[in-house]
Amino acid sequence: MIFDSHAHYDDEAFDEDREELLSSLADAGVGTVVNVGASLEGVRRTVELTEKYPFIYGAAGVHPDEVGALNEETFEWLKEQCGRKKIVAVGEIGLDYYWDREDRSIQKEWFVRQLRMAKELELPVIIHSREAAADTFEILKQEKTPELPMVMHCYSYSPEMAKEYLKMGFYLGIGGVLTFKNGKKLKETVAEAPIERLLLETDCPYLAPVPYRGKRNDSRKLTLVAEELGRIKGISAEEVIRITEENARRFFRLEQEERL
Ligand code: NI
Numbered sequence: 001m002i003f004d005s006h007a008h009y010d011d012e013a014f015d016e017d018r019e020e021l022l023s024s025l026a027d028a029g030v031g032t033v034v035n036v037g038a039s040l041e042g043v044r045r046t047v048e049l050t051e052k053y054p055f056i057y058g059a060a061g062v063h064p065d066e067v068g069a070l071n072e073e074t075f076e077w078l079k080e081q082c083g084r085k086k087i088v089a090v091g092e093i094g095l096d097y098y099w100d101r102e103d104r105s106i107q108k109e110w111f112v113r114q115l116r117m118a119k120e121l122e123l124p125v126i127i128h129s130r131e132a133a134a135d136t137f138e139i140l141k142q143e144k145t146p147e148l149p150m151v152m153h154c155y156s157y158s159p160e161m162a163k164e165y166l167k168m169g170f171y172l173g174i175g176g177v178l179t180f181k182n183g184k185k186l187k188e189t190v191a192e193a194p195i196e197r198l199l200l201e202t203d204c205p206y207l208a209p210v211p212y213r214g215k216r217n218d219s220r221k222l223t224l225v226a227e228e229l230g231r232i233k234g235i236s237a238e239e240v241i242r243i244t245e246e247n248a249r250r251f252f253r254l255e256q257e258e259r260l
Pocket of ligand 1: 006008036092203
């Protein structure tokens with residue numbers, strides 16, 4: 001079944017019909033969702049979702065746009081949340097020089113501190129990086145250890161840089177952008193990357209695949225991304241869904257968990 005490795009169902013875009021939508025996912029072939037907290041409030045709401053829905057797991061971290069909310073006290077709280085059983089990753093964390101909402105030095109400082117927290121807790125990491133290719137790479141080169149799985153969420157850099165990340169053991173998160181007309185760079189990256197290192201992700205409510213581009217996204221629409229990925233790799237969408245589910249279970253260390 002479809003494994004959505006990156007969703008934001010805590011987003012207000014789902015306030016009207018969250019329960020109805022989440023209850024309909026299984027019938028649409030969606031088996032597992034990792035809801036990703038991006039702010040302190042997002043983490044709190046992610047924990048709630050993981051408690052309410054058996055098929056939802058969570059990631060806890062503070063996005064570079066939101067790191068202004070971190071201090072010793074809130075960081076300690078975040079660490080406690082990471083200790084919860086259904087929190088399976090730290091994320092999304094990283095650098096965002098597109099919005100540049102927080103000072104770059106502060107973004108870097110909290111990126112590194114959250115990476116080290118993940119190492120300490122032995123949790124996989126979800127990386128957000130936008131228009132910050134060089135600094136992200138430099139930090140990750142220093143901080144990545146072979147034991148700690150990491151995914152470049154919504155991978156948006158060059159196919160050449162993807163090779164460097166793959167060499168370092170990274171996974172790549174692939175979503176709706178793969179179906180966009182201007183997604184040529186990503187198609188090239190995906191064509192060259194081993195399928196065992198790809199994870200399907202929506203980033204919903206954002207980044208809906210064609211023909212829903214610009215509309216609200218949800219995990220059911222990942223079938224369209226799987227079809228496109230299958231076309232590129234010369235396999236069926238079903239195969240893509242099966243392999244990427246295995247990948248995600250390995251990545252988030254859910255292999256031993258009972259299938260839901
Ligand atoms: Ni996201």
